[in-house]
Amino acid sequence: MSKAYIKVDASRISISELMLPSHSNFSGKIHGGYILNLMDQIAFACASKHSKTYCVTASVDTVDFLKPIEVGELVTMKASVNFVGNTSMVVGIRVEAENIQTGVIKHCNSSYFTMVAKDDHGQSVEVPGLILNDKIEVIRFLKALKRIETKQQRQYEFNHQDFSHIDYLPILKDHKVRIDLPDNY
Template sequence: MTDFKTVEASVINISELMQPSHSNFGGKIHGGYILNLMDQIAFACASKHSETYCVTASVDTVDFLNPIDIGELVTMKASINFVGHTSMVVGIRVESENIRTGKVKHCNSSYFTMVAKDDHGNSVNVPGLILNDKNEVKRFLKAIKRTQTKRMRKSEFDKASFSYENYMEELKQHNVKIELPDKY
């Protein structure tokens, strides 16, 4: 295994024409189908970088920005944004193109955390990452910040002292009505 690899060494691009069988009841391409394709490209990108089998550990920030229509060409671009010891964050950009007009829409960006595994299912070390431009450095730093934010949120919610009572004022700012039984 190589000690370090460039981001470019494991970039993956796929394109697929969206068909009626991929649509939901609203006539747009089903989000679950897009997520499935994203998981496949994340696996390919992470496996290419790590030179081994990888599994999906988590998916962050899945925002569907624009709907995808039947007949549009969907292109997904994946690259390694961050590496840890055994894990990698794969950044994925999803665009759709109307093949008649050439209009391109940004539909989704997401981050898949993938873990490298050996043949026995044990986590294995992955190559480090060589960052060659400012965008790659920014993506790496953003991945660190997302991880820190996730850890802080988990720490807050996992504390034994976490209680909904501490958030009653915040809850009042939302469209919610709380009707708990007295024994709660």
């Protein structure tokens, strides 16, 4: 077990980029895929800075597009390691867009990327622990832990050998779905 611990601030990263017309979608807003690409890059940089090794994206647990980003706005992404496991890290990313004429800043996106540290042979390697210095960092760590536990519970519940969709059919009555299964299904 590694005895190294690193402060959250040591791997915190911020990048800014002006949004160009070439980044826009058919409605004239910045394409979500372009923003996701930038988020993946900053998650990689943040995780690699923390682990001092190459990292790969294992999953993206949450992507909330809250407000559209306009052409001409300055987008700033802030990333920090919120949680570490044995070989993985959860990188939290906040995306803000600033209208550079008015100075108005809006929160456009929040996301959580799970990154895994790799060695030169592609094997997962242990990452340093995390030093939490304030209440916000503790809350972020706890929220990441809760998201992991919830995901594991959901996977267990739906992948368990005793799982039956029949048990869940009454829940679906309150939703906009019609169940039209064959009788022997």
